[in-house]
Amino acid sequence: MKEKDKDKLKEKPVEETTENTLEETKTPSTVDEKLEGIQRELEGVKDKYLRALAEMENFKKRNSEELKRERKYAAQPIADKLIDQLEVFEQALNIQTEDANFKNFLYGFKMIKDMLFNVLVDEGVKKINLVPGDAFDPNTMEPIEAIYDPNQPENTIIKVVKNGYMFKDRLLRPVTVVINQKPETEEQSETKNENLDGNVA
Template identity: 35%
Template sequence: MAEEEKQAEQTADEQATENTAATDSVTEAEVEETEEVVAASEVDTLKAQLDEMEDKFLRAQAEVANISRRNKAEHESLVKYRSQDLGKKLLPVMDNLERALQTEINDEQGASLKKGVEMVLESLAVALKEEGIKEISAQGETFDPNIHQAVQTIPASDETPSETIVEVLQKGYQLHDRVLRPAMVIVAQ
């Protein structure tokens, strides 16, 4: 009987060993499967983070391009309109010089003084023109509220159709496409 018990014990040990081996193989398979799931999950997480970083990079790159383009446009605008403030300050000087030329001169000394004022006015006009400041044409033109300021109206007639500028009271000036001062005019209505 001792031999039977030994055999039974040996069979039980073999079965236990087989069960343990089966359990170990199942456990190893489960562990490998779990590791693959974890690895796949980590890969998906890393891909999502990479996509997010690429998106942030592209947005940052686009923002830098926009800032650069805006700065370039602002710089061009500053260069184009750099004379604006000076031009506005010089326009009253031009008006005063033109008024000085309208005075009546009776002597030779006054005539030479008038000639000097004409030369100064001409030099000033050339300098303003070189900076892009030009006079707004008005006399006989159709009234445009963007560049003209109507300060008075008169009735229209056959000679002066409606919306026509009859008289310029003060010249207007513009710098490139910007109005520095609208022309003050009388318009036929």
């Protein structure tokens, strides 16, 4: 055998050994990179899952709160309609008479009215109790007239025209009132008009 061929045979195993060594060196690194990639993907999926879970919980809470509100105020439309009928009863009971039979009739009428109102009270209706002299509250009262009595404090109730009612924590109907309010002088009225004109300009 020629010397040249012997050299080739000797060199070949060295090349194979080198290639195997390189493959062994690269393989763990490639696996680690793949594992890191998979781990990142899993972290992303986990993050999306947790976000979706949090959104679902928030949706459930909102939905539950809305259902509670709907149940809480479910009787409000019926209560509003029945209040009108109770006001008719109230007007009828204010009729003055000396007739004994009619008085008995009104007494029975009052019993029916009280029973109906008690049903509404059980559902959360409450009458807004006011008396003349109470301070005017724009949140629960509606003035239909203003008169001035210098012997009474300003912005107080002179007369309750129509009863008002609350339904739980909501205003069902404002109290219609006449309030005590000092009339504006001509000078005050002109000043107010000038201010309004200035704001418009």
